[in-house]
Amino acid sequence: MENIILENLSKDFGAFLAVDKVNLEIKSGELFSFLGPSGCGKTTLLRMIAGFEIPSQGKISIGNSEITDLPPYKREVNTIFQNYSLFPHMTVFDNVAFGLRIKKRPKDEIRQRVHEMLTLVKMEDQALKYPDQISGGQKQRIAIARALINKPQVLLLDEPLAALDLKLRQHMLIELMNIHDAVGITFIYVTHDQSEAMSISDTMAVMNQGKIVQSGPPDDIYERPASIFSAYFIGETNLITGEVTAVHEDYIELSCPDGSGKNLEIDSSFHVAPAPGRQITLSLRPEKIAISRNKPRAMDDINMLKGVIEDILYLGTHTQYIVRVGKLKFRVFSQHKRVYFDDKALDWEESVWLFWHDTDTWLIEEIPSESMFIDDPEGASGLQRYVKRGKI
Amino acid sequence: MLWLTAFFLVPYLIVVIYSFLSPDIYDVRFEVSLDAYRQIFAGNYLRPFLLSFKLAIYTTLICILLGFPVAYYIARAKEKLRNTLLIFIIIPFWTNLIIRIFSWRIFLAYNGVLNDLLISAGLISTPLEIMRTDLAVILVMVYVYLPYMILPLYSTLEKLDFTLLNAAMDLGANEVKAFFSITLPLAVEGIFAGTLLVFIPSLGAYLIPQLVGNQRSLYVGQVITYKIKNIPRNWPMASALSLTLLLLVAVMLLIMYYLFRKHKARRLQS
Numbered sequence: 311m312e313n314i315i316l317e318n319l320s321k322d323f324g325a326f327l328a329v330d331k332v333n334l335e336i337k338s339g340e341l342f343s344f345l346g347p348s349g350c351g352k353t354t355l356l357r358m359i360a361g362f363e364i365p366s367q368g369k370i371s372i373g374n375s376e377i378t379d380l381p382p383y384k385r386e387v388n389t390i391f392q393n394y395s396l397f398p399h400m401t402v403f404d405n406v407a408f409g410l411r412i413k414k415r416p417k418d419e420i421r422q423r424v425h426e427m428l429t430l431v432k433m434e435d436q437a438l439k440y441p442d443q444i445s446g447g448q449k450q451r452i453a454i455a456r457a458l459i460n461k462p463q464v465l466l467l468d469e470p471l472a473a474l475d476l477k478l479r480q481h482m483l484i485e486l487m488n489i490h491d492a493v494g495i496t497f498i499y500v501t502h503d504q505s506e507a508m509s510i511s512d513t514m515a516v517m518n519q520g521k522i523v524q525s526g527p528p529d530d531i532y533e534r535p536a537s538i539f540s541a542y543f544i545g546e547t548n549l550i551t552g553e554v555t556a557v558h559e560d561y562i563e564l565s566c567p568d569g570s571g572k573n574l575e576i577d578s579s580f581h582v583a584p585a586p587g588r589q590i591t592l593s594l595r596p597e598k599i600a601i602s603r604n605k606p607r608a609m610d611d612i613n614m615l616k617g618v619i620e621d622i623l624y625l626g627t628h629t630q631y632i633v634r635v636g637k638l639k640f641r642v643f644s645q646h647k648r649v650y651f652d653d654k655a656l657d658w659e660e661s662v663w664l665f666w667h668d669t670d671t672w673l674i675e676e677i678p679s680e681s682m683f684i685d686d687p688e689g690a691s692g693l694q695r696y697v698k699r700g701k702i
Numbered sequence: 703m704l705w706l707t708a709f710f711l712v713p714y715l716i717v718v719i720y721s722f723l724s725p726d727i728y729d730v731r732f733e734v735s736l737d738a739y740r741q742i743f744a745g746n747y748l749r750p751f752l753l754s755f756k757l758a759i760y761t762t763l764i765c766i767l768l769g770f771p772v773a774y775y776i777a778r779a780k781e782k783l784r785n786t787l788l789i790f791i792i793i794p795f796w797t798n799l800i801i802r803i804f805s806w807r808i809f810l811a812y813n814g815v816l817n818d819l820l821i822s823a824g825l826i827s828t829p830l831e832i833m834r835t836d837l838a839v840i841l842v843m844v845y846v847y848l849p850y851m852i853l854p855l856y857s858t859l860e861k862l863d864f865t866l867l868n869a870a871m872d873l874g875a876n877e878v879k880a881f882f883s884i885t886l887p888l889a890v891e892g893i894f895a896g897t898l899l900v901f902i903p904s905l906g907a908y909l910i911p912q913l914v915g916n917q918r919s920l921y922v923g924q925v926i927t928y929k930i931k932n933i934p935r936n937w938p939m940a941s942a943l944s945l946t947l948l949l950l951v952a953v954m955l956l957i958m959y960y961l962f963r964k965h966k967a968r969r970l971q972s
Contacts, residue, residue: 362868382871395869399887408883409873460873 311338312373314464319368321354328354330520341490343499345507346517352500356466360389372463388457389466394449396441402452403437409460427455447478454489464496471506483510504544516540538674541593548640550592554584591674596641598670601631602663614665619658633664640664721941727934738942754922758904761843765851765900766893773855791849803913806842839915843904851896858892894962902951922947
């Protein structure tokens with residue numbers, strides 16, 4: 311088993327640069343996913359690894375052998391296509407047997423291996439059906455069996471669950487992880503669905519505009535986004551931008567250009583100490599913020615601020631509050647626990663306290679541009695005024 | 703219904719009745735006779751039937767071989783180009799068939815355009831005898847019937863999901879194997895439809911053999927016409943030949959229908 315190495319890999323379609331100088335090493339046996347919005351180049355990248363697209367530049371290798379220019383049928387790589395692409399004129403058995411028949415393996419071996427594969431995907435009793443007689447989830451399993459029977463070094467999955475409904479998707483996700491554990495080969499998974507990518511991957515790469523923005527374990531990317539794109543694309547977040555006016559031992563001061571003239575102090579843990587005079591952005595996940603009607607007891611390392619509830623969105627598993635603090639809007643997630651901070655539920659226009667532990671903010675050394683927040687223009691423009699220990 | 707009875711069933715009944723009558727110089731005598739069928743079963747007309755079948759088979763096969771790549775290319779072309787190409791396939795229908803056949807005569811003639819071109823290109827020194835040969839008949843037949851093969855083929859290939867070919871190649875099939883294991887089986891319906899549209903009319907071809915063929919090899923269509931046109935006329939013979947041809951076509955249709963049903967059923971069973 312060998313690692314997959316992408317070196318300086320680019321692909322352009324005329325003037326459009328789909329993949330832009332990607333360098334990456336995917337470790338053998340890993341479940342690796344590419345996550346990004348549609349059009350970010352993730353599928354093109356996958357198609358280059360599969361051999362359906364020839365890179366304009368760069369190299370793809372599996373271990374020491376370069377496969378950049380090999381046709382798809384000479385690569386030890388198999389793909390699960392988005393719509394499964396099962397052969398409609400063949401039975402489930404013949405679909406799964408296809409790879410071995412092409413290689414002209416003996417009949418007994420084919421029968422035995424197909425049976426093994428169908429057992430692996432729990433479809434052994436459906437062998438004689440045709441693809442149009444089985445359900446979407448079953449097609450998915452057959453596509454997996456058909457690919458794995460060739461014992462590839464790498465299995466590529468192109469949005470494999472996109473066509474399934476939510477319950478089935480969650481079920482298949484676990485199934486895929488079990489299959490991955492059972493066969494032990496490298497899986498490369500492409501998706502635009504962050505929850506899918508986060509729950510399934512050992513390592514994931516966030517892509518945007520043909521480039522890899524950040525790669526690493528999912529919790530690392532979620533908790534420590536390297537860029538505003540990562541922070542914003544994965545999950546939801548509150549971004550707070552301002553100029554650093556002073557750096558103290560355990561807190562920094564941010565300027566507040568909203569007209570109040572005050573310098574606000576924010577007290578957070580920083581992976582790098584920003585220099586005074588720099589513009590910085592902080593990311594604060596909505597679920598990290600506690601919300602309460604009563605002012606909490608002042609504690610070390612807790613940031614607090616006071617705001618007014620502007621909107622309440624009930625989402626089943628949690629409620630999202632939009633809280634206005636000065637000119638800034640915060641999203642806050644609060645789960646429905648019977649143990650309330652207060653004795654009754656919060657209501658519109660109530661003034662509330664927001665508080666969070668200072669290690670829960672994350673510093674991004676980048677300034678958001680307006681275009682990044684198409685769906686949330688207010689959150690972007692008036693982002694800068696702040697807080698120290700509960701005083702506003 | 704009335705339409706069918708008046709213009710289809712009644713004329714056919716007349717043909718059936720005529721086939722059992724006795725010939726006269728200009729018309730028929732109303733005496734029942736099985737003579738026409740006796741001659742057919744004795745094999746007196748085997749040669750025109752064989753020739754017609756040979757012509758129909760060649761025409762159909764060549765149309766499939768030529769039509770498939772064309773239909774495939776059109777089906778894979780971009781939307782805009784695709785429509786233009788389809789119009790090109792249909793444009794010949796705007797000109798009368800006889801005019802098109804006559805232009806082929808001019809093109810293929812002993813001192814015609816084709817020979818002139820080949821001689822001036824230095825490929826041959828004396829003109830080729832193409833006109834009035836069986837080759838000329840097949841050539842013009844293919845020319846006329848090719849669109850009838852391309853259009854149904856195109857309509858099945860257009861529906862073909864080309865990611866299936868990617869999938870086949872991903873699983874280890876090279877282009878040739880992918881074609882034979884995926885594209886061809888999935889295009890069978892189009893080939894069936896095209897074959898129906900080409901083979902059956904080719905079997906009864908009259909006009910093209912008459913205009914570009916020779917009189918040494920007469921096809922069934924020509925024989926039937928001569929039985930009516932040339933004096934002494936033989937209406938019963940012409941009728942019996944027509945009915946035999948009809949019967950053969952019906953048998954062909956049944957066989958193809960059966961094959962097609964089998965092909966379909968294989969996919970729908972279980």
